[in-house]
Amino acid sequence: MALEDQVPVVAGMRMIPIYVCALIAVYGALRLVAEGNTLRKLPFLNVVSFAVTAVIALLLPHPITIAAAAAFFVGSTFESNAIASTWAGGMKRNG
Amino acid sequence: MDDIVMAACVILVLMGTFSAILGRDPFNKLISLSVMIAGVFPFIVDRGYLDVAAALALIVPVSTIFILMACQRREGP
Numbered sequence: 661m662a663l664e665d666q667v668p669v670v671a672g673m674r675m676i677p678i679y680v681c682a683l684i685a686v687y688g689a690l691r692l693v694a695e696g697n698t699l700r701k702l703p704f705l706n707v708v709s710f711a712v713t714a715v716i717a718l719l720l721p722h723p724i725t726i727a728a729a730a731a732f733f734v735g736s737t738f739e740s741n742a743i744a745s746t747w748a749g750g751m752k753r754n755g
Numbered sequence: 756m757d758d759i760v761m762a763a764c765v766i767l768v769l770m771g772t773f774s775a776i777l778g779r780d781p782f783n784k785l786i787s788l789s790v791m792i793a794g795v796f797p798f799i800v801d802r803g804y805l806d807v808a809a810a811l812a813l814i815v816p817v818s819t820i821f822i823l824m825a826c827q828r829r830e831g832p
Binding site: 675678679682683685686689690692693698701702705708709712715716719720722724725727728731732734735736738739740742743746747 | 756757759760763764766767770771774780782783785786787789790793794796797800801803805806808809812813815816819820823827
């Protein structure tokens with residue numbers, strides 16, 4: 661059985677921060693798709709990842725949610741750093 | 756999950772998917788794929804599968820790094 665029957669549901673005024681974070685995520689994704697340069701796409705990817713992290717952390721009031729949000733935060737930051745460092749050419753040999 | 760949050764996540768997934776299909780550069784495709792996976796995550800969390808979400812958040816960057824090893828720039832000697 662899923663956890664959704666056991667935890668309280670976020671509703672009412674508490675949904676407003678989630679709406680704001682979802683709006684930021686959609687706006688960041690729009691800017692990311694509209695951007696042409698690959699290196700300029702990466703800050704918008706970070707914006708989308710942070711906003712989705714906030715949505716995950718606020719969506720379900722359960723103690724393990726913060727662990728899932730932290731794992732997503734670490735993983736997405738690691739991923740965008742790997743893409744950026746590979747795009748930049750990686751480590752140069754002999755200086 | 757509210758309808759507005761669900762619509763936002765669906766917009767993220769569709770935008771990432773079509774940007775990954777229509778892109779030319781492999782790095783742009785990887786960035787769009789990362790946006791798509793970021794849109795998938797709130798659906799997993801909303802159902803309550805938090806362990807699945809945590810495991811997936813740690814597995815996805817590893818797969819991205821495997822793709823990066825295949826498409827990294829090779830400079831001539």
